[in-house]
Amino acid sequence: MTRHIIVGTAGHVDHGKTTLTERLTGINTDRLPEEKERGMTIELGFVPLTLPDGQTLGIIDVPGHERFVKNMLAGVAGIDLALLVIAADEGVMPQTVEHLHILHLLDIQRGIVVLTKADLVDEEWLSLVREQVEELLWDTNLKDAPILPVSARTGEGIDTLLSELQTVAAQVDPRATRGHFRLPIDRVFSKVGFGTVITGTLWQGSVSIGDQVEIWPGGVSARVRGLQVHGDQVETARAGQRTAVNLSGTERADLSRGGWLAERGLLRESFRLDIELRLLADTKPLSQRTRVRAHHGTEEVLARVQLLDREELTPGHTCYAQLLLETPLPPLSGDRLILRSYSPPITIAGATVLDATPPRHKRYRPDVITALDNRAKSGPEEALLRHLSEKRNLYTLEQIAKETQKPQAEVAPLLETLEEQGRLISLEADTTLYAVPEELDTWLQEIQTALSVHHSNYPLRRGIPLATIRAQHLPLIAQKHLSTLIETWEQASALQQYQGYLALPDFQVTPDSTQQTWLSAIESAYKNDLFSPPDWEELTTQLKIPQAQRPELFHWLTDQNKLHKLTEDLIFHSTARAEAKRRLKENTSPEGFTLAEARDLLNSTRKYVLPLLEHFDEQKITKRLDDKRVLL
Numbered sequence: 001m002t003r004h005i006i007v008g009t010a011g012h013v014d015h016g017k018t019t020l021t022e023r024l025t026g027i028n029t030d031r032l033p034e035e036k037e038r039g040m041t042i043e044l045g046f047v048p049l050t051l052p053d054g055q056t057l058g059i060i061d062v063p064g065h066e067r068f069v070k071n072m073l074a075g076v077a078g079i080d081l082a083l084l085v086i087a088a089d090e091g092v093m094p095q096t097v098e099h100l101h102i103l104h105l106l107d108i109q110r111g112i113v114v115l116t117k118a119d120l121v122d123e124e125w126l127s128l129v130r131e132q133v134e135e136l137l138w139d140t141n142l143k144d145a146p147i148l149p150v151s152a153r154t155g156e157g158i159d160t161l162l163s164e165l166q167t168v169a170a171q172v173d174p175r176a177t178r179g180h181f182r183l184p185i186d187r188v189f190s191k192v193g194f195g196t197v198i199t200g201t202l203w204q205g206s207v208s209i210g211d212q213v214e215i216w217p218g219g220v221s222a223r224v225r226g227l228q229v230h231g232d233q234v235e236t237a238r239a240g241q242r243t244a245v246n247l248s249g250t251e252r253a254d255l256s257r258g259g260w261l262a263e264r265g266l267l268r269e270s271f272r273l274d275i276e277l278r279l280l281a282d283t284k285p286l287s288q289r290t291r292v293r294a295h296h297g298t299e300e301v302l303a304r305v306q307l308l309d310r311e312e313l314t315p316g317h318t319c320y321a322q323l324l325l326e327t328p329l330p331p332l333s334g335d336r337l338i339l340r341s342y343s344p345p346i347t348i349a350g351a352t353v354l355d356a357t358p359p360r361h362k363r364y365r366p367d368v369i370t371a372l373d374n375r376a377k378s379g380p381e382e383a384l385l386r387h388l389s390e391k392r393n394l395y396t397l398e399q400i401a402k403e404t405q406k407p408q409a410e411v412a413p414l415l416e417t418l419e420e421q422g423r424l425i426s427l428e429a430d431t432t433l434y435a436v437p438e439e440l441d442t443w444l445q446e447i448q449t450a451l452s453v454h455h456s457n458y459p460l461r462r463g464i465p466l467a468t469i470r471a472q473h474l475p476l477i478a479q480k481h482l483s484t485l486i487e488t489w490e491q492a493s494a495l496q497q498y499q500g501y502l503a504l505p506d507f508q509v510t511p512d513s514t515q516q517t518w519l520s521a522i523e524s525a526y527k528n529d530l531f532s533p534p535d536w537e538e539l540t541t542q543l544k545i546p547q548a549q550r551p552e553l554f555h556w557l558t559d560q561n562k563l564h565k566l567t568e569d570l571i572f573h574s575t576a577r578a579e580a581k582r583r584l585k586e587n588t589s590p591e592g593f594t595l596a597e598a599r600d601l602l603n604s605t606r607k608y609v610l611p612l613l614e615h616f617d618e619q620k621i622t623k624r625l626d627d628k629r630v631l632l
Helices: 017-025 033-038 066-076 094-105 123-137 158-169 366-377 380-390 397-404 408-420 437-457 466-473 479-491 513-528 536-542 547-559 576-587 595-601 606-618
Strands: 006-010 045-050 056-061 081-087 110-116 147-149 182-184 187-191 195-201 206-208 212-216 220-229 236-238 242-248 260-263 270-279 290-296 299-307 318-329 336-341 347-355 425-428 432-435 496-498 501-503 563-567 570-573 622-625 628-631
Touching: 006 017, 006 094, 017 045, 017 056, 017 081, 017 110, 017 158, 081 094, 081 158, 094 123, 094 336, 094 347, 110 123, 110 158, 123 147, 147 158, 182 195, 206 220, 220 236, 270 336, 270 366, 290 318, 290 347, 318 347, 318 366, 347 366, 366 380, 380 397, 380 408, 380 437, 397 408, 397 432, 408 425, 425 479, 432 437, 432 479, 437 466, 437 501, 466 479, 466 501, 479 496, 513 536, 513 547, 513 563, 513 570, 536 547, 547 563, 563 606, 570 576, 570 606, 576 595, 576 606, 576 628, 595 606, 606 622, 606 628
Parallel strands: 006 056, 006 081, 081 110, 110 147
Antiparallel strands: 045 056, 182 260, 187 195, 195 242, 206 236, 212 220, 212 260, 220 242, 270 318, 270 347, 290 299, 290 336, 299 318, 336 347, 425 432, 496 501, 563 570, 622 628
16 A cells, blocks of 8 residues: 655754755755745745655655744644754754654654754764754654764765665554545645645545535535646545645635635534643743643644643643633644744643533533543543443434544444444444443433332323423434334333333323222213313312312323313313214204304303314314304
8 A cells, every 4th residue: 555654844944954855855845035035944845755665755844943933833733754854063953942842742753863964063073963862852752763964965874864764654654544534724826727726734534536625714615626746636635645636616715824625514613622731841831821822733823721620730741621712723633733832932832632622611620620531541432432422312323423523434343343342232223323331221210210200299190201201301312213212112121102101111000099989070070061061170179179189180081081171261071072073964954054053952052162163173173154164
């Protein structure tokens, strides 16, 4: 498999980064007139480098001057391997240190230290500089990096450097080409005959001609019209490649450096990030609410640091915090940020995003710190389980992939592994649903407890309506998926369901002897006077039924379809409607009947018959024509 690796230069201004890049590639990356006039790099330069074994690397030449560290960060954020360039005649300088800090905080694991201008010093001085560099590197990711003296002017050491680049490049872990596509934009321009073009280092996934993509910020959709990698036209660009993307369907004004090109629907803007914060050892303490410059990809925004368990973070230490952004960013969990002081802008810390869309946290909450600690230390399976446990829901593969911002191809094997381990279960509905077993047990126990209390308080009611259970306990679950879950619990004899009600499996509605006497008396009273029914309150008072019992008796009678509440004040026996319809059909003319005729036929009064006929109109049993009604 072809490996796509980006090499980034780093180091102090005028230490020979651009000259070294030109010696290695034959291309001078200083393209701006101001750069040529000043003799130093201001913007990023990008060139290909072919190694002795034929592999092509991409080299990003970054600025070294302190005023252009922002530009340096825009380039180094996407690299896989660093060339830390130190002039042998000057040794370690301020931007050498800051650039090394940035490489370490971004977790760049591979690199080579190049001692340029080696032809200007003697062996003794070169040995002293080497010792100085080794001391500088000892507590960083590059502590074991080879240190090579070279001279771009004479060519001394260049072959050795190329050979070492080949060796170190082979040790670089390949980027995930199967992930979601996203590319931080570092240049935007228009080209006659082509239109809008953006460039950047492809961070994740791949993109092909014809793909529909989304521009962030703004959410503008565009189509990939053409692709180039190191000046060559390609059909597909993959993670780790320097890529130029020609877009159609968008304007130059829609794009800017610091933005992103990504798979549609992937990126979500956030003004608040949960982070693991690492403060450099050679900086000042970081106080609560300190204003900083946050760098993500090719963008810089202002933010404040909300320390969650202390008032001050001491140098060299780590803590959990929320980053409160003044301008939104779209990171994914696991992304790394660089934090620089507001003024003067100096690199002070690095941060790993633990949650890109967190709620606002209260400070000094042990449960919050524990949750963040679990996020920081968990592997992909644990992270997925945690996500499924955070919301009371059943998830499809598509939902999980969308919410975790990971491709389905990456999520599916994790789900399979967790299910094999018994840490996840699946339910088969119209699609496969996933849930954490412990969560399902918790939901069931809560519902059973609610039912137990309900049965105790309302023994004449068949249970709690399923709609109420959903609203109070599982509001996020889709109705069709909740039905699958309830059926699963029914099959396990954990619940029973009847006509839209839930009850405990052994529960039965059984009136006691006193209640049964009352119920029989009430039903008889309504049945004996079908079309001139008694008043509920008067009847139950006459029967000396306690006030507390009356609602339950009424609920039972209506639930058992013994009584029917026609209006707020009018109750009929359930057989009244069928009997009225039968009498009207058998004893009235097809041309219709009047209210008075119906009243006489039912041997009742207008008070009862008019609401009954209006009910028939609503139910399409009758139709009113002037002062008559006809049966339909």
